[in-house]
Amino acid sequence: MTSIPNSFEAIWRIPEGITYNAYVLTTDEGAILFDTWKHIYAKDFIENLRKIIDPKDINYLVIHHMKQDHSGAVPILLAENRNRAKVLGHKLVKTMLKAFYGIEPKFKAVKDGEELVIGNKKIIFIHTPWLHWPETIMSYVQYESTRILLSGDAFGGFSIPPIIADENDEVVLKYLNFVKKYIVTIVGFYSKFILKNIEKIKSQGINPRIIAPAHGLIFKNKPELIINYYIKLAKGVAEKGKIVVIYSSMYGSVERAINVIVEELEKKGFKPIIYSFTDVNRSDIGEIISDIIDSEIVVIGASAYEGEIFPYMAFLLDIIARKVKSKKKFFVISSYGWGKTVSLKISEKLVQAGHEVVEKIEFHGQPTNRDFEKIKQSINLNIR
Ligand SMILES: Cc1cc2nc3c(=O)[nH]c(=O)nc-3n(C[C@H](O)[C@H](O)[C@H](O)COP(=O)(O)O)c2cc1C
Missing domain, CATH: 3.40.50.360 (Flavodoxin domain)
Structure with a gap:
């Protein structure tokens, strides 16, 4: 039985909705897809993906996080792709794919800090454990002067903002309340890993110009805003007099x-x-x-x-x-x-x-x- 959901993870009411963000990176030596959508939107995902690229032309599928709201459309994607793509992810992803979906695609476990150079683009995979499952990773994409951190659930938020990126301060301000709710409800239990992993990213010299999370707004004007907001809430910094x-x-x-x-x-x-x-x-x-x-x-x-x-x-x-x-x-x-x-x-x-x-x-x-x-x-x- 399928109805349109009004909650998330069967507990959190989200009348504000949520977006599932998947990204495609094209290079002169093939295309990489980062994550998919929730299974109930799998057909919509393929339809929308086709507007950008033929699923058969995807060479790599990077799985940042196995939670089903991102991996739910992996089986249909791989079927459409005729299993050509190599799946990249944390080593735990392999057994999770089998357990969650009964599939065993071509898989390569990526190590922490491992690099993939494909055509004119470089991707560094960073393990970010417990942000917020044990297998969560991020991808740091670099080419020319572009530096994008594809951060998975981290730096994401609830709601369906009227724009894709942080171009409008008013939209960002309104969105941050939904980010707060997302942080507390979804990653709150793992707050110390928010701080630990942000430290880790910074200590490795990762300094993105764009943060592209798996939910909500992309931050390309002020990436530090969303990082600092996550730090503030992970620490539980109080608003005076609240x-x-x-x-x-x-x-x-x-x-x-x-x-x-x-x-x-x-x-x-x-x-x-x-x-x-x-x-x-x-x-x-x-x-x-x-x-x-x-x-x-x-x-x-x-x-x-x-x-x-x-x-x-x-x-x-x-x-x-x-x-x-x-x-x-x-x-x-x-x-x-x-x-x-x-x-x-x-x-x-x-x-x-x-x-x-x-x-x-x-x-x-x-x-x-x-x-x-x-x-x-x-x-x-x-x-x-
Ligand atoms: C269903 C129900 C269960 C109750 N169980 C207890 C109880 O286990 N121990 C107790 O001391 N009082 C119990 N009470 C009494 C209430 O705690 C008490 O009347 C209290 O003043 C109710 O405050 P409230 O109306 O603000 O909820 C119970 C009352 C109700 C209606």
Whole structure:
């Protein structure tokens, strides 16, 4: 059963969409294709490829990443190509091609730093492990004064920008929010490998004039902009004064306390960003963690539910533990009916994930005036 997807990896809602970028490099000694598209778009891929080149004329297929959104059209491409092309990739690609698609094409594993000179063009293959699978590589293409880094998933983002490259600052600015969501949701778990691999690229003197990722905008005017943006988010650098408030509330107890917190924060000049799980709203997990990654402080409110943390909040906390790898400060409030444990459970999850809990306040049922006072005092102490 196939329907048009509205999510990515069966978890992240992406109403903004996503592009799958494959590239063709022609040389005077043959053509090289870098990656393909997701399998459900395989026929469209071949149709579009034909507008540029006959698939039979492709001599090499470089696979930067085996994730199926890029390798999904490899079987049809090789069939159209009559298996003429040599497939190049990390050594793991060979067994993955067999496992994912049951195919065993002509394959050559490329080593880290290996060069391929073809006609008037040179390609250096760079291993960039865990950015964001073990077999991920990049290709650095050089000819005349051109230096292009085909970076795979790295330096990519969600959405379907109205232009192909970064020629318009307004488009770039809007796009960066979708890049942020992409970094956190897709490569967030591997944040330290973003930094490690960028270091590696730089230390090898790789200095691209163009960055061409496998999703989203190509950066040819300001390649350093997207590199620095990735570094900033991998480090979780906070926007000054950014506070995110996330709460769940079944019957309004937690919500009452949250309203007081928001009021107090606004009095102090903050503009908290609010997300909730209630009978009238269910915020998007991807949006929430995109806002957490560059926040200064996060307020979490949830109630006890069958001896545990309210389920959506428990799920969110698991996602935060996996994806938000930079240390964040959390202010926790909770409500219970008969067993005072939920605040502790929330704090434990956060602390185990490397975060700091600056406060945890728990109240029985609805918050009383005394609870409100306690909350206000703590905000004044902990959030300045
Ligand atoms: C489905 C459900 C399960 C609950 N489970 C627990 C529980 O395991 N332990 C507890 O102390 N309170 C439990 N409660 C009580 C709530 O935690 C309590 O009423 C709280 O004030 C609700 O806050 P909220 O309306 O903001 O969600 C439960 C309530 C509901 C509706």
